[in-house]
Amino acid sequence: MSLLDENRLFPADPSTRALAAALHATIRDLPIISPHGHTDPRWYAENAPFPDPAQLFVTPDHYVFRMLFSQGISLDALGVPHADGSRVETDGRRIWQIFAENYYLLRGTPSRMWLDHSFQEVFGLSKPFGPDTAEHYYDHISDCLARPEFRPRALFERFGIEVIATTDSPLDDLRWHRMIRDSGWPGRVITAYRPDAVVDPDNPAFAANVAKLGEIAGTDTTTWAGYLEAHRLRRAYFREFGATSSDHGHPTARTANLPQAEAAALFGRALAGRLGADEAELFRAQMLTEMARMSLDDGLVMQIHPGSHRNHSAPMMARFGPDKGFDIPTRTDYVAALKPMLDAVGLEPGLSVILFTLDETAYARELAPLAGVWPCLKLGPAWWFHDSAEGMRRFREMTTETAGFYNTVGFNDDTRAFCSIPARHDVARRVDSAFLATLVRSGRLAEDEAFEVAQDLTYRLVKKAYKL
Template structure:
């Protein structure tokens, strides 16, 4: 039957499966709204061919190389670049062979589903990847990549992407977004405002970054008010390039709502590099509330996704740098952490704050109860390690009863693996249809309602929540 079971992820009993299939048929072909992700705008600006199968599927995908690495395969062997410029594998075919020989390690993981989907639907492969099929599949994909219909813009259109958001640093000049806009291409690629470098006192070069922000905006960022004005200016600049949201990935969900004089003093200390760890954390928390207040004025949606212990392995960080699959979720408190922000602005229905989590034990206990009452708060989807069939199912089962569907925001793929985007949205749509089918078959929802909600979850909620 090829690589993909047409009924995958649907309930097993025939009656529920039939309904899930019927629901899915109505959302399967809906355009993809991708409001949060990390694709590279340069792809769409330059529209150059992707270099080779390994560069497309292995070397940049930390889901993939972390699993192989966990079984003892060195990161170098998968072409992951070293900080010191030392040797790593550069022959893409060799990297691909290692990947193929170890593809069975991905059994039972979402990566396996995403890869099979891309192999099958994007490249037309029909055999499971293995040592035996390594070279043939490599050749086939490589042949495809040089063809125009596999260029980024062609794939974007083929994937039926209505809009995709990338994420850029506050200091980014958005040149690729400008190039896309000026190219006359009709694809809608928008940016999102990610100010880590200028709101986190512990970020490398914080003071310099803040100075650079001042230069970019013409504000005196040596003062608290100038600094806030610079953010406002920069947000407006990002809005020119389609941004509808800001994006914040702090280590904790801590927020603060200090008196402005205290906040200003903390900022001065941060600029001077004199913050304690506690003060740096407080400043980051204060900036979330400041960002929320700016959102009340400019309408940008505030995304908070805390709880990742970044770069857990010091040896790997030193040898390979950041983002090498060693970001590990930690326990996160939301009830006390979000209270200052929510008390300040959470009752205002004009504001939209979207919270993601890597700690699913808080879905039912903290996040759904908070989102089920505060007008400004919404729940982002099952995210990162939970962006999986079981994770999505648990998300619905633990949030819907308290927060309803209406306080969730549909799906986003949060990925830099371009070919996995249709696969990920497809998985989400299937899992949601399966869940809705189960609700109907257990008398908790009418069939007619299920069709409405399926559309909400696949398309409408994301557009509405992110104001796209």
């Protein structure tokens, strides 16, 4: 018995399916490049066993617990920590049983495929997961987690990860990255510069965060010049720990290019907490352009992840904190929003900006045409709510005709769920193989070209785009 169909995600037509399978066979075992994600660097630093199956698969995975919550299952019952770090349910077996009893809710979702892949390929389980097999699964996975070959570093190597990036705040001292580096372990775990905490005036802790930034960097962040210098210094520090990219999770893709005196005045009002919604958005917009200018100096690739209304539920935010499944996609403009930054620095040699979206309507209308002409722009893969097989296929269908393959950057898994990394990359490789096989069988791509493009989409493009 197998949880997975060997031909999953391939076209139904026998000839096209056979070609997709042949393409996939040449890329399925290529090393994994994971240039953007949210795994915890502490895992690799301490290399401690994962605590239990529930804390590995349920409590850290907002894809899983948001679905269960939508059906009336409380986050307390699933052991999801409160904002103060406390947990209501701490019995892993009880959490696991609830998960198993409601596993059917994930039917047809990418999470179901990722989980089945993890159960079968990582832990060697083949019986369908559900209430009747929950105890067997829990005991088996627990036994595995107690063994050295299931510790984070061993799994990192087993998964074939060549390099993985974590996403860290400028206020992070990167102690875990230092521990990894000093340990002598050859696994390549790098950081990425995520300055949201010190560029978003809507954050209640903005002023305190900026003050802490100044303390860490040794600059006077009460001044605009000192604030920008603090960013430069922290970016340089992150580069010491392997950073090749910055990451910007703004509500919109808006950019601005204010005269420096106006930007300084805006910053002063931000520190004083005197910005309305429009001015707060203007400050974030200005900071995207400032970050692009810094990229020209230090070479960090810019990732822009806009378009999420984060923490849509105020009560859930107050009780549980951020990243608890209440981030919702919004409509996003790119053409007008990016123009100030592109006019300022978009034609400068060496600038590289990777654009993501949660608004699929922008693929063909805005993003593909922009990336199809601006040398600095590349398209990030289908992201977050769209990192499903259908979402990845739509991405290829709506962008390839205008941007081609070589203005995209391969795949990144963007996950907190460690065991889902090989599963997510496998889905991407299967979807790309199916898309390429369809192009060949419909006369739009030569077969030898399809095999070359498959290698590019899986491995070469991501290494080039992220300077890895």
